[in-house]
Amino acid sequence: MLKALLARAHQGHRTMAYPAGAPPPMPERFRGLPALDPAKCPEGCRSCADVCPTDAIAKDGPLALDLGRCLFCVECVTACPEAAIAFTHDTRLATRRREDLVLTGQALPLADALEGKLCRLFGRSLNLRVVSAGDCNACSSDVNVLGTVGWDVGRFGIQYVASPRHADGLLITGPVTENMRLALQRTYDAVPPPKIVIAVGACAISGGPYAGHPEQHDGASSVLPIDLFIPGCPPHPLTILDGLLRLLGRLEEQRRVPRG
Amino acid sequence: MTAGGTTRNGRALALKDVPSLEPSQFRGWLVNGVRDKGRRVVSYFGAASNAAGGTAAEGISLVAVLADDANGRLSIARTISDGTTFESVVPEVTQAHLFEREIAEQYGVRFEGHPWPKPVRFHHSYRKGYDAWGRSVDAQIPPGVLDFFRVEGDEVHEVAVGPVHAGVIEPGHFRFQCHGEQVFHLEIALGYQHRGIERALVGGPTKRTLPYMETAAGDTTIGHAMAYAQAVEALSGAVVSAHAHAVRGIALELERLANHVGDLGALAGDIAYLPTASYCGRLRGDFLNMTAELCGSRFGRGLVRPGGVGFDLSSDQVRDLRSRLTVARTDVTEAVELLWETPSVRERFEGTGTVSPDDAEALGLVGPAARACGIQRDVRHDFPAGIYRFVHLPVMTAHHGDVNSRAYVRWLEIQQSISFILSQLDGLPANGTRAAAGAMRPDALVVALTEGWRGEICHVAMTDAAGRFSRYKIIDPSFHNWFALALALRDGQISDFPLCNKSFNLSYCGHDL
Numbered sequence: 001m002l003k004a005l006l007a008r009a010h011q012g013h014r015t016m017a018y019p020a021g022a023p024p025p026m027p028e029r030f031r032g033l034p035a036l037d038p039a040k041c042p043e044g045c046r047s048c049a050d051v052c053p054t055d056a057i058a059k060d061g062p063l064a065l066d067l068g069r070c071l072f073c074v075e076c077v078t079a080c081p082e083a084a085i086a087f088t089h090d091t092r093l094a095t096r097r098r099e100d101l102v103l104t105g106q107a108l109p110l111a112d113a114l115e116g117k118l119c120r121l122f123g124r125s126l127n128l129r130v131v132s133a134g135d136c137n138a139c140s141s142d143v144n145v146l147g148t149v150g151w152d153v154g155r156f157g158i159q160y161v162a163s164p165r166h167a168d169g170l171l172i173t174g175p176v177t178e179n180m181r182l183a184l185q186r187t188y189d190a191v192p193p194p195k196i197v198i199a200v201g202a203c204a205i206s207g208g209p210y211a212g213h214p215e216q217h218d219g220a221s222s223v224l225p226i227d228l229f230i231p232g233c234p235p236h237p238l239t240i241l242d243g244l245l246r247l248l249g250r251l252e253e254q255r256r257v258p259r260g
Numbered sequence: 261m262t263a264g265g266t267t268r269n270g271r272a273l274a275l276k277d278v279p280s281l282e283p284s285q286f287r288g289w290l291v292n293g294v295r296d297k298g299r300r301v302v303s304y305f306g307a308a309s310n311a312a313g314g315t316a317a318e319g320i321s322l323v324a325v326l327a328d329d330a331n332g333r334l335s336i337a338r339t340i341s342d343g344t345t346f347e348s349v350v351p352e353v354t355q356a357h358l359f360e361r362e363i364a365e366q367y368g369v370r371f372e373g374h375p376w377p378k379p380v381r382f383h384h385s386y387r388k389g390y391d392a393w394g395r396s397v398d399a400q401i402p403p404g405v406l407d408f409f410r411v412e413g414d415e416v417h418e419v420a421v422g423p424v425h426a427g428v429i430e431p432g433h434f435r436f437q438c439h440g441e442q443v444f445h446l447e448i449a450l451g452y453q454h455r456g457i458e459r460a461l462v463g464g465p466t467k468r469t470l471p472y473m474e475t476a477a478g479d480t481t482i483g484h485a486m487a488y489a490q491a492v493e494a495l496s497g498a499v500v501s502a503h504a505h506a507v508r509g510i511a512l513e514l515e516r517l518a519n520h521v522g523d524l525g526a527l528a529g530d531i532a533y534l535p536t537a538s539y540c541g542r543l544r545g546d547f548l549n550m551t552a553e554l555c556g557s558r559f560g561r562g563l564v565r566p567g568g569v570g571f572d573l574s575s576d577q578v579r580d581l582r583s584r585l586t587v588a589r590t591d592v593t594e595a596v597e598l599l600w601e602t603p604s605v606r607e608r609f610e611g612t613g614t615v616s617p618d619d620a621e622a623l624g625l626v627g628p629a630a631r632a633c634g635i636q637r638d639v640r641h642d643f644p645a646g647i648y649r650f651v652h653l654p655v656m657t658a659h660h661g662d663v664n665s666r667a668y669v670r671w672l673e674i675q676q677s678i679s680f681i682l683s684q685l686d687g688l689p690a691n692g693t694r695a696a697a698g699a700m701r702p703d704a705l706v707v708a709l710t711e712g713w714r715g716e717i718c719h720v721a722m723t724d725a726a727g728r729f730s731r732y733k734i735i736d737p738s739f740h741n742w743f744a745l746a747l748a749l750r751d752g753q754i755s756d757f758p759l760c761n762k763s764f765n766l767s768y769c770g771h772d773l
Contacts, residue, residue: 029556136478148541162426209471215456
């Protein structure tokens with residue numbers, strides 16, 4: 001017992017100050033929001049598009065990168081002769097609309113808060129049922145991590161609940177395998193309305209590396225309406241938290257900078 | 261008895277040098293190898309008949325790899341089946357049970373005499389028109405719908421859990437036959453995570469091959485990527501630098517640390533011992549963040565590449581990693597030792613979810629689940645490759661086969677892994693991240709083994725005449741171990757299921773592929 005108390009004193013208080021204070025620092029090699037500079041693209045060059053494992057990069061017109069497909073690997077950066085693509089440390093990636101995830105060099109339109117009644121209902125208390133539908137356990141793990149003491153997502157009134165009947169919505173990871181399609185649909189049906197759906201990770205948004213496989217359905221939007229897209233492979237916990245807080249209108253900066 | 265061919269971990273051999281036996285000889289070789297010579301089934305899979313160097317259009321090839329752990333040798337042989345039926349080896353070789361079920365599902369071969377011939381992942385056969393259960397090509401195959409083993413009698417009841425179950429966890433279906441709290445039998449039906457990886461690997465490598473490997477089991481990104489890299493390097497003759505070997509070893513042990521520490525915390529959480537649950541939950545993240553220092557990704561994405569590593573380790577990073585690891589070692593030791601010193605924890609861990617050594621041997625368990633039953637089995641020790649050829653790690657075992665032993669083996673391995681990484685950081689060879697991996701050898705086969713944190717990861721790659729993959733077989737350690745979880749629950753209490761499940765923490769997606 002004494003040891004347990006000593007350990008408690010030594011391990012200390014570990015919940016991060018964010019969002020009131022600074023977010024945890026990202027490692028030097030971290031790959032967050034890609035910065036595109038289409039002006040640098042040599043005429044007719046397709047090096048990045050050709051090496052991209054998920055065909056997230058379009059080069060038919062001006063350079064465009066679909067964050068919903070991006071695995072945040074380094075293939076395009078390595079292949080580009082002119083450094084037209086670079087990963088920044090910006091962890092804010094979540095959007096409300098699928099089409100907003102296609103970058104063409106403009107600023108990413110980050111997610112707005114839920115509208116009116118939904119925001120009032122869920123803004124200070126959001127219970128989510130997490131459904132893994134073919135994910136590789138990386139997205140699941142970093143969704144789960146938000147429940148640990150360092151992140152303590154409970155302080156925002158966000159909880160992962162065991163029953164869909166206790167939930168306000170679903171958080172989905174994985175491309176939605178054919179073998180999980182029915183279970184996912186039934187879980188959704190069991191959530192009482194009004195309800196929201198959040199897709200986390202490249203697989204849940206687009207199928208990720210499994211896009212096109214007949215064993216899956218290219219992401220959750222094939223089955224359900226999605227209210228929030230959080231890209232990444234997997235998204236950093238800070239990216240997931242940022243997305244959730246934006247959706248609930250809980251970030252100071254959202255209130256300070258009205259979107260044009 | 262006809263001998264199979266012999267190979268080693270990560271050594272390519274020409275397909276023609278893989279002995280092709282008559283079906284009865286093949287069966288005899290397999291049974292004799294396991295039953296009489298103490299070998300272990302590492303892999304047993306089907307392939308299109310022309311994939312294994314044959315020319316017959318009809319039928320399929322069967323390939324098996326057996327491990328002689330004591331001598332570090334792999335025994336290998338193949339045969340051609342007519343593609344409709346084959347005599348099961350399971351009555352004599354229990355550990356082949358899931359391999360045969362998988363071949364039946366993938367290639368439509370019925371294994372005669374198999375005591376438990378059920379689907380594994382619930383998908384259509386790779387060979388159109390051949391189905392081991394006689395289902396038509398356009399029949400729906402609903403997952404989890406099968407002939408579950410049932411116990412009947414007064415007050416016996418059935419509990420069905422999943423695929424969507426409480427907690428943030430991958431989907432699987434668990435069917436318990438209970439008498440009150442007591443579990444008579446548990447049957448596990450998986451396949452919900454099936455994404456078609458093996459089917460998609462044929463004809464590769466393509467630009468998606470590495471992402472497939474890195475997400476086969478995403479919590480084992482380094483382990484599977486290393487097995488893949490080793491296979492490609494063997495087939496292409498690429499020489500990996502000493503620096504890259506060391507960085508891979510560091511990353512593999514960091515992956516082990518993150519998962520072992522996280523699981524010890526989760527075990528504490530399952531019995532409501534919150535101190536260790538809280539501390540280890542945080543510390544797991546510290547280890548993931550160390551991996552992110554190496555390569556930018558907490559899960560090691562982009563680090564292991566055929567021919568070497570995608571990122572080197574600078575001297576600044578070495579210093580930083582060493583100091584982080586030293587702090588983490590102190591914190592983890594404090595957090596985990598609370599478990600062994602708290603009577604209520606020991607009371608819940610000891611004697612719960614016991615797997616006997618005999619069952620462990622019969623099922624061919626791998627990883628900490630095997631070592632917790634006193635079995636000396638560790639790829640890093642028995643089939644060393646890469647850095648493990650130069651740095652020898654002792655095999656950590658415990659002897660009761662229960663939750664406590666599985667937890668304690670993890671703790672012993674945590675200490676080993678930290679020491680290993682610190683010693684690697686002290687003498688890190690300079691230079692050389694990645695050599696070009698050229699074209700792969702045609703008509704060849706390689707078996708690549710890596711000790712992931714759950715145990716033995718086995719990849720078997722076969723190439724066609726053009727040097728492309730004609731078959732790529734992945735065996736995640738979970739594939740060997742899921743049945744042990746079912747046995748661990750026998751005669752236990754159903755309320756102990758979460759604790760038992762977490763003590764194995766097997767991969768659903770690694771099994772389902």
